[in-house]
Amino acid sequence: MPLNTTTTPPFAAVLVRGLLAGLIAGLLAGAFAYVAGEPHVEAAIAIEEAATHAEPAAAGAHDHEDALVSRTGQRGGLFLATGLFGAAMGGLLATAYVLLSRRRRGDDDGRSGLLLAGAALLGAVIVPFLKYPANPPAVGDPATINQRTVTYLLMVVLGLVAVWAGSLGYRSVGAQAPTWLRAAAAVGGFLLVTAVSYVVMPSFQEVPADFPATLLWSFRLASLGTQVVLWTGIGLLFAALMHHERRRRAGTALPST
Amino acid sequence: MSSSASSQPVVHPAGSVRLLWTVLATVAVLTLLAYLVAFDQGSVSRSGMYLHELMHDGRHLLGVPCH
Numbered sequence: 001m002p003l004n005t006t007t008t009p010p011f012a013a014v015l016v017r018g019l020l021a022g023l024i025a026g027l028l029a030g031a032f033a034y035v036a037g038e039p040h041v042e043a044a045i046a047i048e049e050a051a052t053h054a055e056p057a058a059a060g061a062h063d064h065e066d067a068l069v070s071r072t073g074q075r076g077g078l079f080l081a082t083g084l085f086g087a088a089m090g091g092l093l094a095t096a097y098v099l100l101s102r103r104r105r106g107d108d109d110g111r112s113g114l115l116l117a118g119a120a121l122l123g124a125v126i127v128p129f130l131k132y133p134a135n136p137p138a139v140g141d142p143a144t145i146n147q148r149t150v151t152y153l154l155m156v157v158l159g160l161v162a163v164w165a166g167s168l169g170y171r172s173v174g175a176q177a178p179t180w181l182r183a184a185a186a187v188g189g190f191l192l193v194t195a196v197s198y199v200v201m202p203s204f205q206e207v208p209a210d211f212p213a214t215l216l217w218s219f220r221l222a223s224l225g226t227q228v229v230l231w232t233g234i235g236l237l238f239a240a241l242m243h244h245e246r247r248r249r250a251g252t253a254l255p256s257t
Numbered sequence: 258m259s260s261s262a263s264s265q266p267v268v269h270p271a272g273s274v275r276l277l278w279t280v281l282a283t284v285a286v287l288t289l290l291a292y293l294v295a296f297d298q299g300s301v302s303r304s305g306m307y308l309h310e311l312m313h314d315g316r317h318l319l320g321v322p323c324h
Contacts, residue, residue, distance in 0.1 A: 011279055033318040041314055069310040081294050081315020088291040095283055125320070134320035148322040149296060223320045230319075 009245055014094045017241040022090015023083055025233025030082035032229045037222035043215055044136035090234050110239040117235025119163045125227040127159030131198055134223035141206045158197040166190030295321045
């Protein structure tokens with residue numbers, strides 16, 4: 001007997017699972033960042049402080065932080081930041097999931113949650129990262145921070161548009177077409193938007209000439225890894241929680257029918 | 258605007274209008290939360306730079322432009 005599982009669970013039930021998946025994934029990402037990234041942050045701060053000490057006459061008392069939050073506090077705050085950020089992203093993923101579920105034919109087998117997380121990782125993380133890679137302390141000109149923030153956010157939006165263009169390309173080629181052709185259309189749509197964005201958006205070259213290249217590379221790898229852990233975790237945990245929810249609902253629905 | 262004495266367009270089922278508002282409110286709250294972590298410098302949270310400094314490392318390692 002086929003189970004009546006086509007009813008989508010209420011929005012609140014999906015949202016709670018997205019928030020929970022995001023919170024757990026955020027804490028996992030925080031743990032990864034603590035182990036893989038914190039040593040590089042410390043090394044970069046040491047370079048930053050050495051630079052400000054080297055020119056005391058120019059700097060004067062300027063910006064020698066009375067440390068509103070100690071370094072220990074900031075290392076702990078890392079988990080607060082990734083946890084809250086993860087919960088927010090998980091909630092947004094759940095919202096997108098509910099909105100898209102109205103267009104989905106048949107029951108969801110967990111694939112669409114994973115696909116959404118993958119799309120977010122590609123569009124909102126990897127595409128912006130390749131244009132505006134993460135910077136450790138001591139890298140980046142404070143004078144351009146507003147400009148860099150705006151262009152970064154714009155790049156996140158453009159990355160999501162690129163993924164959307166890819167899915168549009170995939171669907172614009174008929175379902176009868178061979179898979180390779182549909183995939184090629186998806187790649188084409190994605191690359192077109194990405195390439196145009198990369199060319200149009202301004203670049204910032206603000207790495208000090210004497211900043212160690214290996215430290216920059218290690219930091220950026222750790223930063224990218226943090227986001228990969230976050231979105232992989234959100235996708236897998238959300239799919240698992242939704243699977244559990246569907247089975248629970250199917251189980252309670254059975255006796256009444 | 259219609260006899261239903263509410264401003265909801267009557268063409269939509271009430272359920273989907275409520276869902277729309279719930280979704281919009283949810284997105285707004287979650288965006289605010291992400292903003293507080295990633296970009297706020299005390300102007301929204303009214304905490305001075307405390308939250309900003311507390312989440313300093315997280316911002317760097319999440320790849321958000323920081324300073």
